[in-house]
Amino acid sequence: MTIELSREHLQAICSHGESAYPQECCGLLLGLVRRDSKTVVDVLGTENAWDEEAMKAFQGIEPLAKLGETKRGNYGIAPTDILKAQKAARDRHLAIIGIYHSHPDCAAIPSEFDRQVAWQEYSYIIVSVCSGKAVDVTSWGLDDDREFQREEISLVDQLENYSKNR
Template sequence: MLGISGVQLGEIGGHGEKTYPWECCGLLLGTGDGGQARVLQVWPAANAWDASTAEMFERGGDEPIRDWQTQERRYTIAPEVMLAAQKTARDRHWRILGIYHSHPNHEAVPSECDRQWAWPEYYYLIVSVAEGVARESRCWQLDEQGQFQEVPLSVESGENA
């Protein structure tokens, strides 16, 4: 289970609406492990995906290259942003719990690309943004077989979960 406040979930949805029709992305900082975690800070990041980033990743699937190289279908977080978030988390005795991103005009369900690049220890919160409006948010984590399983979200009132 991933605990998150309604305010934090609203921040993520707002980020997705602001960046629409491109994917937004960011990090979830907090505490916990072993199936129980709590988000204490949402760390928005710029989507650093571009054509040169796409070249660094091996292309897979049947998607046209124009879809592969666009922020409407992909995201990445710059290494310096990951390092800054990791340092902040460590200084607060937290950790990076996972990553959030949006799916513009798609369901809040991981893509095959999401699965291929996912890290098993991370939570992946996806917000569906349809026609510029944040709709559904769902959370996922890889299982031992490398497949995504849905993780229940515990949405609490207040600023922090």
């Protein structure tokens, strides 16, 4: 699978990761799904809603001691933000096609927790932010065995392509 996005979208994701550092940032990717590719049409940054309540909700997946209460190693997107994004996407004949988040001072590789909570139909873009600077960006999708497989990131002028297809 390939995920297509513009340089502006990539920059927005990296900038969000840098501005949230040393905490994790997160956001939603709106776009279109085709047979072998996904095209990002809009990047919606969200507030990292990770808190003690979120930590307790996920304690069955990871031990509490490993999850932690801080946003430095965890992220959460509020259900209200997801619902607003779904409505906005639907109004534009788009869908939520993925989620992005940052890994402060850590590689842009999904954690076991990332895998456990991932949805198979989404792409997961991870930006590694080291000492406040975005240094690597990767994208991942789950296969039929619920294992992450790396997705190719293709930088395109997708807004132009999107308007041509409308």
